[in-house]
Amino acid sequence: MSRTNKVARTLLxxxxxxxDCQAKAANAQIIAQAEGHAxxxxxxxxxxxxxxxxxxxxxxxxxWALDRLRFAGPKGCTPITEPAPRWxxxxxxxxxxxxxxxxxxxxxxxxxxxxxxxxxLRADVRKGGAA
Numbered sequence: 001m002s003r004t005n006k007v008a009r010t011l012l013x014x015x016x017x018x019x020d021c022q023a024k025a026a027n028a029q030i031i032a033q034a035e036g037h038a039x040x041x042x043x044x045x046x047x048x049x050x051x052x053x054x055x056x057x058x059x060x061x062x063x064w065a066l067d068r069l070r071f072a073g074p075k076g077c078t079p080i081t082e083p084a085p086r087w088x089x090x091x092x093x094x095x096x097x098x099x100x101x102x103x104x105x106x107x108x109x110x111x112x113x114x115x116x117x118x119x120x121l122r123a124d125v126r127k128g129g130a131a
Contacts, residue, residue, distance in 0.1 A: 040059070040060060040061075040063040040064055040067075041057070041058070041059040041060065041063055042057070042058065042063055042127055042128065043055055043056070043057055043127075043128060044056050044057075044058055044063075044066060044125050044126065044127055044128075045125070045126045045128070046098065046099055046123050046124075046125050047123055047124040047125075048100045048122065048123040049100070049122055049123060051100075051123075054098060056094075056097045056098065056099065058094065058097075061084065061086070061090050062090050062093050062094055064084070064090075065077075065084065065087065065090035065091065065094065066094060066099070066121075066125065067127070068082045069101065069119060069120075069121040069125075070121065070125050070127075072121075074120065075120075076102075076104065076118045076119050076120035076121070077118065077119050078106070078116055078117065078118045078119070079116065079117075080108075080116060087117075087119065088117070091103070091119055099121070099123065099125070100121070100122040100123050101119050101120065101121055101122065102119070102120045102122050103117045103118070103119055103120075104117070104118040104119075104120060105117055105118075106118055
């Protein structure tokens with residue numbers, strides 16, 4: 001028996017329930033699906049400023065982020081005003097589908113002063129793929 005297995009067996013003996021101790025942080029499942037992110041999906045009709053309209057399909061958090069950008073209008077969104085774990089990833093995926101989103105860098109103060117990005121949708125986006 002290797003040293004790793006001996007250590008694992010010792011821990012199991014000391015803590016019998018350890019086998020089931022996978023990351024179950026504070027009702028993570030409930031938090032992740034609180035607003036139906038996992039089930040959100042749909043077609044969107046995107047008309048860029050001065051460009052040809054096209055249709056995309058956005059699912060999950062990307063659909064959520066696109067909806068937040070649509071509702072925010074020209075003022076845009078920041079991870080500070082619309083908290084989500086991976087805004088930059090959602091924006092990256094939407095841009096990959098051709099959605100024009102501008103990142104405006106803004107300074108902020110406080111004990112951890114620096115800069116943050118404000119994402120601004122540069123297109124008319126309508127849910128449902130309607131023209």
